[in-house]
Amino acid sequence: MSSTSQKHKDFVAEPMGEKSVMALAGIGEVLGKRLEEKGFDKAYVVLGQFLVLRKDEELFREWLKDTCGANIKQQGDCYSCLREWCDSFL
């Protein structure tokens, strides 16, 4: 089990509201810009995509890689961040 980052802990601690997509764990400036260009400018839009993919890890990872070029670690961080957020708030 890998330890979670501060970003992850901050994100899963509260409802995401209008947080930017860059508030997601694994999504920094570069990936965040790419996602914004594709229309995913808020964290809740990525959440929407995560839910439409039925919260499936494999599908979400693949989608994230195709959409913004996230590597394995970034995919994993973003996935576990959203999954944990959903466990708490959805």
Add this chain to the structure above:
Amino acid sequence: MTMLSSKSNEEIKRMLDDYGIKHGPVVDSTRALYEKKLREAMSKHRRTQVQSDRTYYREEEDVTYVQHHRPQLYDDVSNRTWSDYRGMDYTDEPAIYRTQAPYQNMSQARNLPPEPHIQKTPEKTRLVPVWLQILVFLIVSGLLYLVYINMESAEPEKRLT
């Protein structure tokens, strides 16, 4: 070409189910992902179909012998560079002839499937592009040439002693 992009969401959904690909609703934001997955599944399906057809042809004793050999041959062919061909591979070459000869005796129709397969796999498994190999070869031969020239200029001095 099946033109996946012209199919409806419903048809994409049905195709995903046919290929056993787990998926969510097919909507605008997921469409591209599912089309990509379908394309991968379709090409994989075609490849496994062709291979299974090939094994279907051969039900003689040669089958197991050849099949054990083939993966080795393809691996060897794709990984080797020219310098390797000069040296050690003569032991393998007779094996190549041996396996192909029975095929040619069997029937002409069967000859065709093996050949494109031989041509395909080395290309697909090539890790280093050809131009790079040629470039490396030229650099190495250039260096050897320089060494050779330096050696030659040193010789007259040696003759004196």
